[in-house]
Amino acid sequence: MAQFKRVIGIVTDSIGIGEAPDAAKFNDEGSDTLGHIGTFFKGQLALPNWQQLGLGNIRQDQPIEGVAPIAHPIGYFGKMAEISAGKDSMDGHWEMMGLPVTAPLGFFPQGFPEALIKQIEDFSGRKVIVNLPYSGTEVIAKYGEQQLKTGDLIVYTSGDSVLQIAANTAVIPLKELYKICEYARSITTDAPYKIGRVIARPYVGDSAENFTRTSDRHDYALMPNAPTDLDRLQAAGVPTYGVGKINDIFSGQGLDDGIHTVSNVDGMNQTIKQVKSDRQGFIFTNLVDFDAMYGHRRNAQGDGEALMIFDQQLGELMAAMQPEDLLMITSDHGNDPTFRGTDHTREFVPLVVYSKSLPGGGDLGIRSPFADMGATILENFGVAGTGVGHSFLAALK
Numbered sequence: 082m083a084q085f086k087r088v089i090g091i092v093t094d095s096i097g098i099g100e101a102p103d104a105a106k107f108n109d110e111g112s113d114t115l116g117h118i119g120t121f122f123k124g125q126l127a128l129p130n131w132q133q134l135g136l137g138n139i140r141q142d143q144p145i146e147g148v149a150p151i152a153h154p155i156g157y158f159g160k161m162a163e164i165s166a167g168k169d170s171m172d173g174h175w176e177m178m179g180l181p182v183t184a185p186l187g188f189f190p191q192g193f194p195e196a197l198i199k200q201i202e203d204f205s206g207r208k209v210i211v212n213l214p215y216s217g218t219e220v221i222a223k224y225g226e227q228q229l230k231t232g233d234l235i236v237y238t239s240g241d242s243v244l245q246i247a248a249n250t251a252v253i254p255l256k257e258l259y260k261i262c263e264y265a266r267s268i269t270t271d272a273p274y275k276i277g278r279v280i281a282r283p284y285v286g287d288s289a290e291n292f293t294r295t296s297d298r299h300d301y302a303l304m305p306n307a308p309t310d311l312d313r314l315q316a317a318g319v320p321t322y323g324v325g326k327i328n329d330i331f332s333g334q335g336l337d338d339g340i341h342t343v344s345n346v347d348g349m350n351q352t353i354k355q356v357k358s359d360r361q362g363f364i365f366t367n368l369v370d371f372d373a374m375y376g377h378r379r380n381a382q383g384d385g386e387a388l389m390i391f392d393q394q395l396g397e398l399m400a401a402m403q404p405e406d407l408l409m410i411t412s413d414h415g416n417d418p419t420f421r422g423t424d425h426t427r428e429f430v431p432l433v434v435y436s437k438s439l440p441g442g443g444d445l446g447i448r449s450p451f452a453d454m455g456a457t458i459l460e461n462f463g464v465a466g467t468g469v470g471h472s473f474l475a476a477l478k
């Protein structure tokens with residue numbers, strides 16, 4: 082018998098809580114997404130619901146401005162350290178579900194090899210331009226007008242193992258962009274490429290002043306190379322449901338069902354809707370706006386505002402929860418909006434856990450790997466794991 086009938090896992094994408102022990106390896110010493118957003122807001126960051134659950138108690142020694150530790154948190158709190166070789170969403174989410182990505186994926190900081198570009202050109206009949214690491218909004222601001230005239234493909238990468246193709250849908254229709262990305266995915270899964278994700282980046286607009294990316298972004302991740310905890314849950318008959326980009330990150334593996342979303346607000350509304358329904362099992366939600374709209378854009382104001390909106394919706398979610406529900410909120414990596422560059426940052430991620438049927442107040446300490454989350458969910462549903470993570474179910478008392 083499951084202790085909790087439902088588990089709701091929410092990933093606030095890219096909200097780290099201070100440099101990880103191995104941050105130096107990533108040149109990310111000093112990064113601190115939540116801490117620096119707090120400082121930026123000069124005490125005006127207010128996350129009362131998350132704080133009630135224990136968010137501020139994770140960092141008693143170095144409090145987050147506006148999110149002080151409280152005497153009696155109603156949830157359990159801790160932070161998690163990643164062991165995967167990369168600091169991308171795929172690494173983070175797979176690791177949460179018991180599959181750390183230990184073999185490094187392909188990185189092409191100087192751009193992709195000519196041979197690969199040529200294959201994409203031959204397949205698409207379009208020329209490839211840029212082929213360098215770039216911020217996705219900057220690359221379309223700079224090359225979008227050229228693309229409008231020529232129909233060339235804007236290929237770019239980042240500090241992650243990603244091949245991204247930006248296309249103005251007025252000259253490269255969405256369906257065509259997806260086809261090209263599917264092709265690019267099919268030729269980059271193995272060595273020497275082994276690219277974590279191919280990402281379709283459609284946008285609209287007729288000049289650099291108004292180019293806007295659309296929510297038709299599509300991520301083509303590598304297939305998990307081994308079963309994840311999602312597969313184990315599914316095989317045991319525990320229903321699994323993904324909200325937001327969860328389905329893309331796992332290439333649908335181990336997910337019975339799910340829904341794509343257009344924003345954080347939509348993602349939370351969809352999650353609340355499921356919680357209010359008679360859905361059972363595991364609901365896994367990713368909220369990507371923190372990352373795509375604010376973290377990579379180094380927009381601390383926007384990031385903090387989005388956190389406060391999330392917190393209000395968290396209040397709604399908590400109100401909708403039943404006593405037999407267990408909520409876990411964590412993140413997949415950092416993306417400090419005050420840090421140099423525009424890439425993810427190697428940080429601890431916050432972990433808070435809550436159920437109406439539990440007294441709360443417990444310190445879960447530092448958990449590593451992220452797979453402790455999946456191990457806890459498996460133990461709850463009585464499903465065997467591989468021993469990669471360590472369940473903290475017994476600490477929830």
Ligand SMILES: O=P(O)(O)O[C@H]1O[C@H](CO)[C@@H](O)[C@H]1O
Nearest residue numbers: 216217218239241243373377
């Ligand atoms: O700058 P944009 O296009 O948002 O891309 C960012 O989004 C990618 C996927 O999260 C990251 O690797 C980074 O490149």
Ligand SMILES: [Mn+2]
Nearest residue numbers: 094095170413
């Ligand atoms: Mn992410």
Ligand SMILES: [Mn+2]
Nearest residue numbers: 372373377425
């Ligand atoms: Mn990102």
